[in-house]
Amino acid sequence: MDLFSTSENENILPFEGEARYYGSIMNLEKSQYYFDRLLNYIEWENDKAIIFGKLVITKRKVAWYGDKAFDYTYSKTTKSGLPWTKELLELKSIVENKTGETFNSCLLNLYHNGDEGMGWHSDGEKDLKINGAIGSLSFGAERKFLFKHKKTKQTVEVYLEKGSLLVMKGETQTHWLHRLPPTKKVKFPRINLTFRTIDL
Ligand SMILES: O=C(O)CCC(=O)C(=O)O
Ligand SMILES: [Fe+2]
Numbered sequence: 393m394d395l396f397s398t399s400e401n402e403n404i405l406p407f408e409g410e411a412r413y414y415g416s417i418m419n420l421e422k423s424q425y426y427f428d429r430l431l432n433y434i435e436w437e438n439d440k441a442i443i444f445g446k447l448v449i450t451k452r453k454v455a456w457y458g459d460k461a462f463d464y465t466y467s468k469t470t471k472s473g474l475p476w477t478k479e480l481l482e483l484k485s486i487v488e489n490k491t492g493e494t495f496n497s498c499l500l501n502l503y504h505n506g507d508e509g510m511g512w513h514s515d516g517e518k519d520l521k522i523n524g525a526i527g528s529l530s531f532g533a534e535r536k537f538l539f540k541h542k543k544t545k546q547t548v549e550v551y552l553e554k555g556s557l558l559v560m561k562g563e564t565q566t567h568w569l570h571r572l573p574p575t576k577k578v579k580f581p582r583i584n585l586t587f588r589t590i591d592l
Contacts, residue, residue, distance in 0.1 A: 404548055405539060409564035411548075416555040417490060423555030427531040429479045430583050436502050452508045458497030464519050464590060473497055480585075487527040487587050491559050495527060495587035503535070506578030509571070512540060516565040519590050525561040527587040530554060533580040539568045552584075 405411045416423070436453035456464060457480050458473035465471075476484070480498060488494055503509065515526055530552040537558070539548040552558060560570075572584075 404550055405564065405568065406546070406548070408541070408567035409539075410560070410562040411539065411550075411564055411568075412559045412561075413550050414490060414557040414559070416553055417486065417557045418555045420555070423531055426479060426483065427554070427583060430500070430531065430585075431502070431581070433477060433479070434500055434502075435474060436500075450508075451504065452510070453502040453504075455500040455502075456497070457500070458590065464497070465517060483529060483585060484587055487529060487557060490557060491525060491527055493525040493527065493559070493561075493589075495525075495589055497588050497590045499586045499588065501584045501586075503533075503572070503582045503584070505580060506533070506535075506575040509535075509574035512569040512571045514542075514565040514569050515560075515586070515588070520565075521589040521591050523562055523566075524589040525559055526565075528552075528558040528560070529585045529587070530556050530558075530582065531584075532582040533578045535572055535578060535582050536575065538571050538573060539564075540571070541568055543567070 401412050401414065403410050404413055434455045436455055439450040439452055439454040441448050441450065456471045456473045457476055460473070463470050463472045484495055484498065501510070531554055534551055534553045537550050537552050540546070550558065
């Protein structure tokens with residue numbers, strides 16, 4: 393929060409990218425409110441991905457919202473966006489004000505517990521604006537998030553607490569992978585929102 397702003401905005405990547413962890417950007421009551429609203433009012437669906445040529449249906453649930461019903465190709469499957477909800481517009485504006493960036497879409501992930509995670513990837517899908525910022529908001533259970541440099545394999549870890557904001561920008565997606573590792577320690581759900589800019 394703003395009281396502890398000395399390390400706020402520090403780039404946590406050592407080179408070839410920019411990832412800024414703001415910590416929690418809202419109070420606990422607000423982050424609990426948004427967690428509940430998102431859990432109950434988002435149209436969650438199991439994700440489908442094509443991995444090594446096979447259709448895989450994940451336990452993790454996803455949803456896709458945006459400025460208009462555009463199609464977006466992600467993990468080799470195509471999704472179409474739903475119109476923004478009230479809460480998503482509020483959160484988009486909070487993230488835009490904090491970062492000075494603008495976004496036209498949001499991918500949401502619901503991890504029911506620590507068994508669910510996301511493997512190494514970068515968000516460089518062809519529909520995304522090149523080097524555009526991605527604003528990642530987290531609610532619910534705190535989880536570890538990792539970056540790994542594509543060439544040097546150097547890793548950087550950060551714990552994403554409830555109500556927190558992580559911004560990835562610049563060359564991050566070109567040079568770094570990221571992942572949300574599964575963990576036996578976490579028994580509670582987590583919701584993550586990544587605000588993005590799609591080239592329309
Ligand atoms: O859940 C997270 O923190 C990361 C999600 C992610 O990397 C993505 O949706 O591309
Ligand atoms: Fe990602």
